[in-house]
Amino acid sequence: MKNLINKWNQLSLVKQIIIGLIIGIILATTIPELAKPITIFGTLFVGALKGIAPILVFFLVMSAISQHKTGHKTNMKSIIILYLLGTFIAAFVAVFLSFMFPVTLTLTTGAQDIKPPGGVVEVLKSLLLNVVDNPIKALYNANYIGILAWALVLGYALKKASDSTKTMMANFSDALTQMVRWVIKFAPLGIMGLVFDSIATSGLKVLLSYAQLLALLLGCMVIIALVVNPIIVYLNIRQNPYPLVLKCLKESGITAFFTRSSAANIPVNMSLCENLGLDRDTYSVSIPLGATINMAGAAITITVMTLAAVNTLNIQVDMATALILSVLATICACGASGVAGGSLLLIPLAASLFGISNEIAMQIVGVGFIVGVLQDSFETALNSSSDVIFTATSEFAKMRKEGKEIIIK
Numbered sequence: 001m002k003n004l005i006n007k008w009n010q011l012s013l014v015k016q017i018i019i020g021l022i023i024g025i026i027l028a029t030t031i032p033e034l035a036k037p038i039t040i041f042g043t044l045f046v047g048a049l050k051g052i053a054p055i056l057v058f059f060l061v062m063s064a065i066s067q068h069k070t071g072h073k074t075n076m077k078s079i080i081i082l083y084l085l086g087t088f089i090a091a092f093v094a095v096f097l098s099f100m101f102p103v104t105l106t107l108t109t110g111a112q113d114i115k116p117p118g119g120v121v122e123v124l125k126s127l128l129l130n131v132v133d134n135p136i137k138a139l140y141n142a143n144y145i146g147i148l149a150w151a152l153v154l155g156y157a158l159k160k161a162s163d164s165t166k167t168m169m170a171n172f173s174d175a176l177t178q179m180v181r182w183v184i185k186f187a188p189l190g191i192m193g194l195v196f197d198s199i200a201t202s203g204l205k206v207l208l209s210y211a212q213l214l215a216l217l218l219g220c221m222v223i224i225a226l227v228v229n230p231i232i233v234y235l236n237i238r239q240n241p242y243p244l245v246l247k248c249l250k251e252s253g254i255t256a257f258f259t260r261s262s263a264a265n266i267p268v269n270m271s272l273c274e275n276l277g278l279d280r281d282t283y284s285v286s287i288p289l290g291a292t293i294n295m296a297g298a299a300i301t302i303t304v305m306t307l308a309a310v311n312t313l314n315i316q317v318d319m320a321t322a323l324i325l326s327v328l329a330t331i332c333a334c335g336a337s338g339v340a341g342g343s344l345l346l347i348p349l350a351a352s353l354f355g356i357s358n359e360i361a362m363q364i365v366g367v368g369f370i371v372g373v374l375q376d377s378f379e380t381a382l383n384s385s386s387d388v389i390f391t392a393t394s395e396f397a398k399m400r401k402e403g404k405e406i407i408i409k
Helices: 002-010 013-030 036-066 076-100 120-131 135-140 144-157 163-184 187-201 205-237 242-259 266-275 280-293 296-312 319-334 344-354 358-401
Strands: none
Touching (some): 013 187, 036 144, 036 266, 036 280, 076 296, 076 319, 120 144, 144 280, 187 242, 205 296, 266 280, 280 358, 296 319, 296 344, 296 358, 319 344, 344 358
16 A cells, blocks of 8 residues: 555656546546545535635735845736737637637527626726725635735835744745645545536536537637747747646646636646746736736637627627727636636626627526536636746746746756
8 A cells, every 4th residue: 555655646746637537537427426425525625725825825925025125027017918918819819710610509598697797897897896805805705806906015015024024924925835735736636526526417418519619619729728829938938838838738727627717726826836936926926816817718708609699690790890809808808707607707798799688698608607517627727827828938038038048847
């Protein structure tokens, strides 16, 4: 038994996760009823990640800002530009492919009890109100915009604090980071429980009737992940982008795929940034911010689903209107919550651009929840892995300009 444990510990985390994934699939397809108790592993894993993430972000950001030295650049400006650029390009690609491969839907009922935002102004207002949310409430509700805002303010206020106070905050940050490492070690069990639950509960048969829609959605996301993002990385670091892109997809995308929550994946991304040797002052802010505004997958979902509704209703759309949709989808995506299905509730807002009634739009949301078994998993994997990709790209671009060698561990 001891030798088996030692061999298991010698495997990389990704290999351990793949083994857990395979076991989960086998159990779900052979003895779903007998193995049902293992779903608790997935619930506990996601719960632990969601539980530790808010306080981890709060202390990391507060500590980083309080100890930030004047003149030390954090690349936040370039990272935010990459976030917004990546999200807009994703929306535009989705528009282009939707024109090339138009999809229509069989409308369904569902999601009628969910109230979507009424307009872009409401989305922006919600974002601003989240900034000034009660800090305790922000931590309790995992409101990362509010957590970031208060951590930045408190960190700045503590810049003149004594060294012992700053050391204590740094110790808290280190302790929380260690706790995250312990949680991530249970990822193989968590993934096993999550994949078992997905297959045993929903199955894949229900998705066959929406194969064309899924193919378009997932095709757009794959193109962004394996073509567009590598091009953006190459233009910044001027070397083969795939070692970085594939590493982020493998180590961040896999866990995000199954947790289906950018917020829950924040600790995983923090650990990956540390592994890549990135500046802690930068990624402690950029990663939680990315979980809120870097939403390429959400922009794709909003755009494709909206244009599918447009095609279903035989509404004519010109390229100028489609371009406006890309901008609107980008803004909407930045307001999407970092939880499972967060982007779907913004479809009615985008659909209103074409005069589609809320009743019809909510039927499209119902379709979204049906295909969400795969759509939302791919969307979250793209969103969350891109947070690390763009954070690393910005820092590596700075290193290239300084003539330093870029080494991807």
